[in-house]
Amino acid sequence: MMLTAATTDLFAFDAPALKELAATQPGPFFAYDLGAARERYRRLRALLPARVRLAYAVKSNPGLPLVETFAGEGAWFDCASAGEVSAVLAAGGTGTSMVFAGPAKSERDLQAALFAGARVQVDGIEDVARLHALHTGERPLPVSVRVNPAQGVSEAASIIGGGGPSAFGVDEEALEDFVRQAARHDRVQITGLQVFAASNELDAGRLLANHRTTLGIGRRLQELLGRELDLLDLGGGLGVRYEVDRPSLDVRALGAGLGRVLEENPWFTGELLLEPGRWLSAPTGVYCAHVVRTKVSRGERFVMLEGGINHLLRPLLTGQSFPTLALRPGVGVLGRETALTTLAGPLCTSLDRVGTGDLPVDLQPGDLVVFGQAGAYASTQAMTHFLSHPAPEQVWVDAG
Numbered sequence: 279m280m281l282t283a284a285t286t287d288l289f290a291f292d293a294p295a296l297k298e299l300a301a302t303q304p305g306p307f308f309a310y311d312l313g314a315a316r317e318r319y320r321r322l323r324a325l326l327p328a329r330v331r332l333a334y335a336v337k338s339n340p341g342l343p344l345v346e347t348f349a350g351e352g353a354w355f356d357c358a359s360a361g362e363v364s365a366v367l368a369a370g371g372t373g374t375s376m377v378f379a380g381p382a383k384s385e386r387d388l389q390a391a392l393f394a395g396a397r398v399q400v401d402g403i404e405d406v407a408r409l410h411a412l413h414t415g416e417r418p419l420p421v422s423v424r425v426n427p428a429q430g431v432s433e434a435a436s437i438i439g440g441g442g443p444s445a446f447g448v449d450e451e452a453l454e455d456f457v458r459q460a461a462r463h464d465r466v467q468i469t470g471l472q473v474f475a476a477s478n479e480l481d482a483g484r485l486l487a488n489h490r491t492t493l494g495i496g497r498r499l500q501e502l503l504g505r506e507l508d509l510l511d512l513g514g515g516l517g518v519r520y521e522v523d524r525p526s527l528d529v530r531a532l533g534a535g536l537g538r539v540l541e542e543n544p545w546f547t548g549e550l551l552l553e554p555g556r557w558l559s560a561p562t563g564v565y566c567a568h569v570v571r572t573k574v575s576r577g578e579r580f581v582m583l584e585g586g587i588n589h590l591l592r593p594l595l596t597g598q599s600f601p602t603l604a605l606r607p608g609v610g611v612l613g614r615e616t617a618l619t620t621l622a623g624p625l626c627t628s629l630d631r632v633g634t635g636d637l638p639v640d641l642q643p644g645d646l647v648v649f650g651q652a653g654a655y656a657s658t659q660a661m662t663h664f665l666s667h668p669a670p671e672q673v674w675v676d677a678g
């Protein structure tokens with residue numbers, strides 16, 4: 279792929295910046311542009327109704343400089359482990375601007391969330407019972423319940439999807455029973471709802487359909503509880519494109535649509551939360567690995583890189599490649615003549631494939647393959663320790 283105006287949201291850096299970065303990094307590395315992160319946060323913030331709060335989903339990229347950047351913008355945070363709680367606190371975020379989720383929260387996780395003052399999202403009656411036992415405050419602990427909706431749309435239902443069986447949340451059909459059981463635990467009070475039924479969704483209309491469903495569930499929950507909800511959490515799922523020929527998510531339409539959803543639901547007077555991870559962090563990062571060798575095996579072209587699924591696992595998990603381009607250090611982005619290529623890594627397993635795509639035919643050892651959209655679900659989602667290669671460098675750039 280060549281770098282053009284149409285690819286600026288795919289690769290965080292332009293060709294001169296990539297050349298400069300490559301010159302300083304002898305091994306595989308991730309590089310992130312904090313200025314781009316700030317700009318994306320501000321753009322999304324400006325397009326959403328003022329009542330909607332943004333909680334950055336830390337799991338998409340828990341890098342401290344990035345979390346600090348979002349904390350500096352006044353973001354809330356979505357955490358899912360004691361480690362993520364610590365990262366947010368270390369980055370200057372506060373526990374009272376934090377939601378805490380997870381389908382199997384350990385004792386340590388719950389303690390960390392409670393100690394920080396985060397809003398815990400319970401995934402079932404067991405969570406309620408455990409919090410009832412742990413909470414020592416005088417007033418009941420306000421918590422949100424995660425509901426697994428009966429209907430939901432998602433591009434990648436294999437990751438997070440609505441409509442089917444799920445490890446997450448209380449099934450919508452079981453909500454009445456859950457509310458009845460939760461009422462027996464008087465040290466805990468259900469005052470909020472979280473629904474998250476989409477992943478990497480590029481269609482604003484489909485996201486809004488999910489949000490309408492959530493408001494509908496919220497209304498029913500409020501009736502079942504007999505008290506007003508103070509927080510409705512619409513989850514994440516705002517998508518980014520991994521292919522240049524796909525349209526980007528129309529965040530302006532999403533913002534305007536959310537405004538309409540709020541107008542349609544005057545009964546809800548609490549706070550509305552969106553928890554985007556990928557949309558905020560993916561376009562801020564690239565992953566770069568040098569070519570070690572190339573080969574053709576029975577008609578299939580392979581390029582073997584210094585880094586593989588030990589640095590980038592998502593293509594193997596989802597079957598979706600990151601956008602790639604090739605760079606010759608000292609020269610620049612490589613030419614237009616391309617051929618279908620399988621990118622393989624250094625690990626001793628045929629599972630070690632990090633993508634398939636059109637790459638320049640003249641790629642040679644020492645060239646760099648640059649993976650765009652690698653600021654999310656990349657560095658910390660990989661099998662870093664497998665085969666004991668060094669962890670990739672993390673380079674943080676803040677031109678601002």
Ligand SMILES: Cc1ncc(COP(=O)(O)O)c(C=O)c1O
Nearest residue numbers: 335379514515516553554555556
């Ligand atoms: C509870 C919760 N919130 C938010 C997110 C972020 O999702 P995304 O990165 O798709 O916006 C996730 C991702 O798994 C999640 O589990």
